[in-house]
Amino acid sequence: MLDAAGELAQHHLAQWQAEDLSRDHRTDDAAVARAKRQIDAMNLMRAELVDRVDSLIDDSLPADPHASLHTETLGQLVDRLAVAWVRSRRLAEVAGRDAALRSDARRAMTLLTQLCDAYDDLLRDLRDGRRRLPAWRTLKRYGTTR
Template sequence: MSAPTVGMLPTAPQILCAFQGRRFQDRELLRSAHALAELHARRAEVRDAYLVAEIDCRRSELVDDINDWVAQEMPQHRNGASLHTESLGAVVDRMARSWVNANQAIDVDGPRSDNTHKHWYHLAELVDGYTDLVTDVAGGRRRLPEQ
């Protein structure tokens, strides 16, 4: 079941498709999600501290881009809505990192390993959390921090 959306906020399956490189070009937030997944994949391969810092700087910019988009496009319910502890950009960044780790675990350890299962289970937890967050924001029970 897809989560309700707020404005143009994508569902968790749409975010996962963007990480894969599918159906993301037409939406700014999905383009940023795709770029975050690519950066996490690159970060896992590089060992040079300078390159890691450059990647992390670009990730931070993309997280800010997502947060700026949210601030412009999504109405926030203030009356009685609890404040979520992290921005939507930070949530998408963590999902991207987990998605990359889960896919790398399959490549390294195979699809049936305990390590692979652990990584995919963690990603599933993040997807559930994202879905709950979207549902709560749509229902006015939760609001996102401004930055």
């Protein structure tokens, strides 16, 4: 699962850069189109990685059908953690001496920390049988006709 989480973080970092490029008013239309196709390919890989995390958990974690249902899968939560990590890192990199950007970077770090705490809480609840995960598989496949 850690490998998939690391790959998710790398995908989100590359996607952040591709999205920055696609939104830059100096980028020509052909480069924007290439970036958008690249983003679709990254979203497809991201969805596959989320499904891989969920498959690993489904195979190893018995669920009590009477436990309270969590709103997202563990793969989806790991994906959000990866996004939060990239956001926090990127905002910290550009903050410099700009007070507003430093404030955004601190807020991003706070959100990442809160999400990490929620992840830890969920793992304890799953282990102790207080929570169960939804049965979910990605249905949207980016960059395909499906």
